[in-house]
Amino acid sequence: MSTTGREKFPDVVDGLPDLSGLKSIQRVHARRISSGLGGEIRAGDTGPALATIFVPPPSPNPLKPNYGNRSKRKKAKSLLQKCKKVALKHTWVTPLAMLIAILLSYAVHPTEANPMHAFIFMSYAVPTDPGTAPDEITKYGKGLKDITFVIFYMVVLSFSREFIMQRILRPLACRSIMLKSRAKQSRFMEQAYTAIYFFFLGPFGLYVMSRTPVWYFNIRGMYEDHPHRALNGDFKFYYLFQAAYWAQQFVVLCLGLEKPRKDFKELVAHHVITLILIIGSYRFHFTHMGIGVFITHDISDFFFATSKTLHYLDHPLVGPYFGFFILVWIYMRHYLNLCILKSEFFEFKTVGPYGMDWAGEQFKGTLFHVCSTTLLAGLQALNLFWLFWILRIAYKFVTTDELGDERSDDDEDEYAEEQRLDELEKLAISGIPGETVLSAEKTVDRKKI
DSSP: OOTTSOOOOOOOOSSOOOOHHHHHHHTOOOOOOOSSOSSOOOOSSOOOOHHHHSOOOOOSSTTSOOHHHHHHHHHHSOHHHHHHHHHHHSTTHHHHHHHHHHHHHHHHSOSTTSTTHHHHSOOOBOOOOTTSOTTOOOEEOOOTHHHHHHHHHHHHHHHHHHHIIIIIIHHHHHHOTTOOSHHHHHHHHHHHHHHHHHHHHHHHHHHHHHTSTTTTTOHHHHHTTOOOOSEEHHHHHHHHHHHHHHHHHHHHHHHOOSOOOTTHHHHHHHHHHHHHHHHHHHHTTOHHHHHHHHHHHHHHHHHHHHHHHHHHTTOTTHHHHHHHHHHHHIIIIIIIHHHHHHHTTTHHHHSSOOEEETTTTEEESHHHHHHHHHHHHHHHHHHHHHHHHHHHHHHHHHHHSOOOOTTOOHHHHHHHHHHHHHHHHHHHHTTOOHHHHHHHHHHHHHHHO
């Protein structure tokens, strides 16, 4: 023992440390037994976020970060490079800057004459008669300015998504002992945010529907008094806000900055069909049909996202909750949507006017009948595709008590990564630098090649 009371470090020897234990861990592919669903639940229509795409890699030696080299690199970078780094690290900064710029531009001259007014507020309010009651609901028409409204709220949703995921959900994920791998942390953040979004939009959609003839999924109310050229204020806001959400999701998906999952083509097809239905139903006055499709997907998405969140946390109730989610999915996405699809062959022609009148904006004719039926059938086919995988996961859980998704290979990689991180921590505590461990791993990989 030394005079300081500490045990002397062993002499440094040439060669690499014994990493046989680490190599064996990297070859492990068996999943640990837990109370969760087993493998990743890769189904549904949720996409990634920028906050989970630009995740910085972990430090080679988390206990001894090299701040000296990092500070030298920062000094050598230009202002533009620093701004880029900040934007990539804090993905909510860029949309926040855009929002501030738009709001400040409007604050200079806060009237309807300001072009920024159409970005922030809904346009085309229908003038009311002098004798109209004060509590009469204001109705809004439609026009090109609605595009600017959607664009602005795409930025709002981009900011809220990235800020909530980075500043609230990521710290929670990092503290959880069940979320060791970066991939699992990212998916937890994505699904938790999705659950938060639909927790508010699902009930709001039901509230909006309750103030229309469509309540509760009244098929005749979808076609009566067609065309619906003017909408209540809350109805129009809900519809355009949902359009902004799905457009923002599609933009992030099209960036292609993360590894596509095995149902990537189906996910893209779902987003394309959804956007066509949103745009078409809004422009050609089928919004009373569209709100029913919106709500059925919103509510089922909430339960799906929460079941996946519980799965990532390895919660003991994930099994029963997943079973309840399946019932909600079947009722919302199949029973109710099939009722809407069935109405294309009956009520579409028999309820309300039927025929094409471009001048009068009456589009309930053969052309749009075929288009809407085809799109709704395509959406139902994609939902049936995901239902197949969901039921397959449930069957595996019931028969083997270890419910995994055969479409995903990520679970084995995540388990190996978690074990590798544990081993790196042990080696670092033992005094072996992380750089030495990583160098040894590369040497082993080259020898294998």
